[in-house]
Amino acid sequence: TRGSFHSRHSKASKPFEEIHLDIVGHITPSSCQGHQYFLTIVDSCTRFCSAIPLKNKSEVGNSLTQALDFEARRIGYYPTVLHSDRGTEFINHTLTLNQIPAHKSKKSPFELFKNCSLPLNYFKPIGLKVSYLYLPDNFNSKLAQIGGLGTLVGYNEELRSYRVATETGK
16 A cells, blocks of 8 residues: 655644635625635644635735734744645634644644633624624714624634624624
């Protein structure tokens, strides 16, 4: 029998050293904000996944640059290797994948990449009815409506807030 295929590149030894990129879409229907594509970024060392929503494919350059700059400021260096698979899609279960411990350690990709543990009480069931707070720019009255009801539809990638569809569909 033949031996297994061996990759020509070495695996990254630290987070954000080597990343894999893919564009997924055209997705129909588009999101409430008009997003029809998303850019997936997977760290080779930790297997941390993130997805950036895009309205057009032309936004990839700016979105990727912003994401790389953000992480480089946080970590202190830019990746040395970028891989694009030219069409093979990554699995779109970003937060779920980031919870699964990596095969070499008992830590999740989120813990390895962010160097902190993920608060599990953050996760709520998708579809849950929720209330939200909204402060409009012209907020000038104590009696003005500053909230509403909606449905939980997801999480933002930095785990700082929830994504909520309002009753008006926004």
